[in-house]
Amino acid sequence: MSRGSRIKEGSVIDHIQLISVGDMIEAINGQSLLGCRHYEVARLLKELPRGRTFTLKLTEPRKAFDMISMRSGGSRPGSGPHLGTGRGTLRLRSRGPATVEDLPSAFEEKAIEKVDDLLENYMGIRDTELAATMVELGKDKRNPDELAEALDERLGDFAFPDEFVFDVWGAIGDAKVGRY
Template sequence: MIAPRSGGGRGGPPQVGSGRGTLRLRSRGPATVEEQPSAFEERAVAKVDDLLESYMGIRDSELAATMVELGRDARDPDALAEALDSQLGDFAFPDEFVFDVWGAIGDAKVGRC
């Protein structure tokens, strides 16, 4: 964990999050701390990334992570399809693929991987 030097520093106590984070240093802009994905998110992203490769021939973990984020609270495949269309409509994912993504996210939630 990164903490300020003790004594003489300004400000209050350091802000500590969950302890699972990555420090991103950027050439332009400020450094940021990004939270690490949970075990569920890691499993779900891996499964969705595999589905992307099998259906579309691409591997894109960021796209898979976005799809998992959109589908995390989807109660059924139709809700997931609406969420995907609103954010990622340019991809025009087929219904069969959306159903498989919804199943992969559901499997990851209950630990079936």
């Protein structure tokens, strides 16, 4: 499941005794969230009708790692497949094996930070997962039109204005050439 789709300290759900900070949200009303990004989970939660009962399926992070260890057959340290250097992100998927993704490069980190700032300025939200997705979609595009197409295809629900897309294109370009 996505990094970031977990219960945060101080949130409404954090006050429910059966739920712990860091628990991973595995499903909402039976709909699997494995492989979903943080902003997709947040959107699904926001779309739940107020006053109506819903169900969450949660997994403690430790149990999730144990499940992966059992599946990979690694019963002792170093015996199973190497999961990385510790500088990666574990991503659970609804189909296919769990993978460890490398942390963003210095350019990507700076671009994500700049795009996250733009999200706050234009939309009043901060969401590094959304910013990271936008950088991933835009880093190999040749012009703002290609970026706009990619954003519409993947993130069309947001209906980003042209001016915002142009600024995102500029932020990614600035980070590429080291202009911070």
